[in-house]
Amino acid sequence: QVQVVESGGGLVQPGGSLRLSCAASGSIFILYTMGWYRQAPGKQRELVARITGGGRTNYADSMKGRFTISRDNAKNTVYLQMNSLKPEDTAVYYCNIEARPMDYWGKGTLVTVSS
Numbered sequence: 001q002v003q004v005v006e007s008g009g010g011l012v013q014p015g016g017s018l019r020l021s022c023a024a025s026g027s028i029f030i031l032y033t034m035g036w037y038r039q040a041p042g043k044q045r046e047l048v049a050r051i052t053g054g055g056r057t058n059y060a061d062s063m064k065g066r067f068t069i070s071r072d073n074a075k076n077t078v079y080l081q082m083n084s085l086k087p088e089d090t091a092v093y094y095c096n097i098e099a100r101p102m103d104y105w106g107k108g109t110l111v112t113v114s115s
Contacts, residue, residue, distance in 0.1 A: 002026035002104050006095045009109030012085055020080040020109060022095030033098040034078040036069060038091035039108075045094070051078060085113045 008020040022034065031053025039045040049059045049069035057069055068081040078095065092108040 002028055002097075002099070004095050004097060004104050004106035006093060006106040006109040009093060009111045011112045011114065013115050014086060014113055016085050016113070017081070017083045018085065018111060020082065020093055020111075022078045022080075022106060024076045024078075024095075024097055024104070028076060028097060028099060028104075030073045030076050032100075034071060035096045035098070036078070036080045036093055037096055038089075038093045038111075040088075040091040043091075048093070049080065082111070085111075087113045089113050 003025045004022060006020060006022050008018060012018050033050055033052045035050035036048040037045050038048050047060050048063055049057060049067055051057045051069045051071050059067065066084045069078065071078045090111060090113050092110050094108045095106040097104040
């Protein structure tokens with residue numbers, strides 16, 4: 001019933017920007033907390049940022065000042081604006097919905113930061 005689809009990934013040069021989108025559809029409460037996570041090759045999945053239905057945010061320390069999470073509750077969509085991208089940001093970025101008592105995940109969108 002629930003579908004989570006990320007988009008916006010691609011190849012970008014160091015110092016560039018990308019904006020990721022995550023659209024949720026199906027039986028999903030629009031005010032669930034949503035978040036972005038990422039997983040680089042050979043690494044564990046890590047938190048990037050989270051945002052509550054009311055707009056309160058938190059970020060992983062390494063992303064503060066460069067990434068911004070936001071949401072459009074009317075569209076049941078969460079965004080991740082990524083600026084000043086570094087090669088170390090290369091990863092598959094996943095969208096998460098904290099739909100208690102369970103979470104929903106998208107299949108991910110690949111971000112590659114390279115010259």
